Amino acid sequence: MAPSVRETQPWRDPGAQPFIRIDRVTKRFGDQTAVNGVSLDIYRGELFSLLGGSGCGKTTLLRMLAGFVTPDAGAISIDGADILKLPAYDRPVNMMFQSYALFPHMSVENNVAFGLRRDGVEAAEIKKRVGAVLDLVQMGEFARRKPAQLSGGQRQRVALARAIVKRPKVLLLDEPLSALDRKLREATQFELINIQEQVGITFVMVTHDQEEAMTMSTRIAVMNRGRIVQVGTPSEIYEQPESRFVADFIGSVNLFEGTLKQVSGDEGVVASAEAGGDLVAGNCPGRQPGEAVCVAIRPERVQLAKRGAAGDVPNRLAGRIKDIAYLGDSCVYHVTLDTGKTVTVTMPSRGRWADQPFAREEPVDLGWPPGSSRVVAA
Amino acid sequence: MPGRALVIAAPYLWLALFFLVPFFVVLKISLSTAVVAIPPYEPLIGTADDGSWQLNLHPENYSYLFSDLQYVLAYLGSVRNAAVTALVCLLIGYPMAYCIARASPQWRPALLMLVVMPFWTSFLIRVYAWIGILKQNGLLNNFLIWLGIIHEPLAIMNTQTSVYIGMIYAYLPFMILPLYSTLEKMDISLLEAASDLGARPIRAFLTITLPLSLPGIIAGSLLVFIPAVGEFIIPTLLGGPDTLMIGTVLWNEFFQNRDWPVASTVAVALIVLLVVPMMLLQRAQAEGPEKS
Numbered sequence: 001m002a003p004s005v006r007e008t009q010p011w012r013d014p015g016a017q018p019f020i021r022i023d024r025v026t027k028r029f030g031d032q033t034a035v036n037g038v039s040l041d042i043y044r045g046e047l048f049s050l051l052g053g054s055g056c057g058k059t060t061l062l063r064m065l066a067g068f069v070t071p072d073a074g075a076i077s078i079d080g081a082d083i084l085k086l087p088a089y090d091r092p093v094n095m096m097f098q099s100y101a102l103f104p105h106m107s108v109e110n111n112v113a114f115g116l117r118r119d120g121v122e123a124a125e126i127k128k129r130v131g132a133v134l135d136l137v138q139m140g141e142f143a144r145r146k147p148a149q150l151s152g153g154q155r156q157r158v159a160l161a162r163a164i165v166k167r168p169k170v171l172l173l174d175e176p177l178s179a180l181d182r183k184l185r186e187a188t189q190f191e192l193i194n195i196q197e198q199v200g201i202t203f204v205m206v207t208h209d210q211e212e213a214m215t216m217s218t219r220i221a222v223m224n225r226g227r228i229v230q231v232g233t234p235s236e237i238y239e240q241p242e243s244r245f246v247a248d249f250i251g252s253v254n255l256f257e258g259t260l261k262q263v264s265g266d267e268g269v270v271a272s273a274e275a276g277g278d279l280v281a282g283n284c285p286g287r288q289p290g291e292a293v294c295v296a297i298r299p300e301r302v303q304l305a306k307r308g309a310a311g312d313v314p315n316r317l318a319g320r321i322k323d324i325a326y327l328g329d330s331c332v333y334h335v336t337l338d339t340g341k342t343v344t345v346t347m348p349s350r351g352r353w354a355d356q357p358f359a360r361e362e363p364v365d366l367g368w369p370p371g372s373s374r375v376v377a378a
Numbered sequence: 379m380p381g382r383a384l385v386i387a388a389p390y391l392w393l394a395l396f397f398l399v400p401f402f403v404v405l406k407i408s409l410s411t412a413v414v415a416i417p418p419y420e421p422l423i424g425t426a427d428d429g430s431w432q433l434n435l436h437p438e439n440y441s442y443l444f445s446d447l448q449y450v451l452a453y454l455g456s457v458r459n460a461a462v463t464a465l466v467c468l469l470i471g472y473p474m475a476y477c478i479a480r481a482s483p484q485w486r487p488a489l490l491m492l493v494v495m496p497f498w499t500s501f502l503i504r505v506y507a508w509i510g511i512l513k514q515n516g517l518l519n520n521f522l523i524w525l526g527i528i529h530e531p532l533a534i535m536n537t538q539t540s541v542y543i544g545m546i547y548a549y550l551p552f553m554i555l556p557l558y559s560t561l562e563k564m565d566i567s568l569l570e571a572a573s574d575l576g577a578r579p580i581r582a583f584l585t586i587t588l589p590l591s592l593p594g595i596i597a598g599s600l601l602v603f604i605p606a607v608g609e610f611i612i613p614t615l616l617g618g619p620d621t622l623m624i625g626t627v628l629w630n631e632f633f634q635n636r637d638w639p640v641a642s643t644v645a646v647a648l649i650v651l652l653v654v655p656m657m658l659l660q661r662a663q664a665e666g667p668e669k670s
Contacts, residue, residue, distance in 0.1 A: 088573040101571035105589050115575030
């Protein structure tokens with residue numbers, strides 16, 4: 001078996017040929033620009049996620065790949081062939097719909113066989129392939145049921161089977177797990193990755209759920225207002241957000257607004273009124289002094305200590321514990337700084353709830369090493 | 379729960395009062411025989427010459443229906459007229475309902491209003507209007523002659539054709555409305571899925587839209603077919619001597635011959651011939667989706 005793209009990472013190789021090439025694509029609906037000059041390269045075998053809030057243009061982009069929406073400008077090619085000339089029914093892509101869109105008057109096997117019949121595949125071959133794909137999604141024993149007689153999770157499997165049975169070059173998934181409850185969703189995430197690696201089809205997935213995108217994707221494109229704001233692997237998106245929007249959208253983050261005072265090497269000094277002084281932050285590539293920026297620091301990277309017990313921690317700020325939330329595996333502290341700014345700190349739970357070290361209204365110090373924080377565009 | 383029982387009882391009471399009781403009255407009259415009296419039939423329970431009670435039943439009315447070919451032909455003619463009307467209404471109404479259902483949401487109420495609007499004018503007046511259009515010296519003939527397409531007026535009025543035109547016109551809304559309501563409810567993403575899986579638009583229509591609109595097709599066809607079988611105003615006004623329909627026969631038996639028992643027999647036979655198969659069809663339709 002060829003190594004997974006998760007290891008080969010073709011997007012790091014400037015000479016690698018992208019499998020899907022989206023080139024400056026724009027789509028307007030009335031006076032609204034749903035997708036605004038988006039360019040994107042997706043490589044063979046990826047599980048690529050388009051992530052963003054509602055109305056960010058991710059679904060429109062997916063529907064342009066499927067052929068249900070025609071872009072006003074730009075080009076899209078798959079495997080070197082321009083697909084915009086092709087109607088939806090001739091494109092080498094299949095889609096798994098958010099509502100699953102199973103045909104209610106057909107049995108499971110007829111739903112799955114529908115696409116193969118349209119291609120004029122022989123009956124014996126259809127039977128074989130439908131059986132194989134239903135076994136793959138563990139729905140073999142439900143072949144003769146109607147969609148109305150299936151649970152939500154089973155319908156999701158049938159929809160997946162129907163979409164991969166034609167072995168499309170690209171499988172499009174529109175919020176594939178949003179209709180499932182939380183437990184089932186988490187189990188299905190890993191199953192979907194396994195199936196994707198078994199069938200070797202390139203997946204492009206739309207989701208608004210950042211956890212889902214983080215768990216499943218080889219790479220993520222974060223979208224906002226019709227534009228792509230950042231493309232990267234899940235860890236890049238989480239660890240190295242380039243803008244305030246991305247830092248805020250993925251996970252939770254503390255942001256200190258300020259002005260970049262000086263840059264030396266990778267480190268920058270930011271004067272922030274919200275912090276009540278200067279903050280030293282690592283990861284400040286390519287920025288100029290004088291720029292309005294934010295210092296982003298994740299709650300789990302902030303160190304928290306009783307007042308006076310912190311020792312020599314950089315970026316030390318004084319505050320008072322306002323709220324404590326006990327989540328079982330971790331504790332979330334809301335600390336109000338002397339400047340009035342509230343900082344969120346998470347710490348893994350050690351021992352029992354009764355043993356937790358801090359009390360409400362307790363004066364504390366917090367701080368973090370410069371390398372844990374990052375300067376992002378404001 | 380008495381409230382619940384009351385709510386369920388209301389429609390049953392309505393049906394019993396205005397359908398079942400009149401039906402039994404008609405059934406009773408159909409088993410009687412005509413006499414010159416008021417009312418013009420023999421009472422069901424009468425007194426014999428010796429003063430004892432006796433039951434006057436005359437089931438021979440029913441065998442009489444089969445002895446006179448006129449009744450059988452009228453039944454067949456009615457069924458044929460109604461079937462042709464339902465079929466043509468389906469062929470015209472389906473594209474109309476489809477277009478209304480796919481029109482943009484702000485247009486749909488206006489388009490539906492256009493379908494329903496003829497009901498605001500009396501049915502009789504609309505049928506008379508067709509006489510004005512179809513007659514020898516009517517609008518249609520004058521228009522076609524003016525265009526130069528024909529030189530002699532067409533003989534449409536008082537033929538089978540004029541009956542069809544009137545009936546299709548009158549019953550078309552009953553076909554469009556149920557079709558619209560099933561087509562409008564259909565999930566558009568099903569058609570997208572079909573297209574995504576390689577189905578061209580015509581194939582997607584035949585494999586997805588058409589089967590899923592079958593309940594609307596059946597409902598619309600029944601709504602047209604059932605009243606069309608008993609129709610007597612349109613054949614009376616627009617039809618000619620060759621138009622033989624059971625509604626007209628019934629009308630003549632009742633008002634011209636004053637033979638209430640035979641008229642009632644014709645009516646009961648009509649119900650048995652139509653309602654029973656309809657009920658079986660509806661039952662099959664209700665069971666269908668769960669079984670298969």
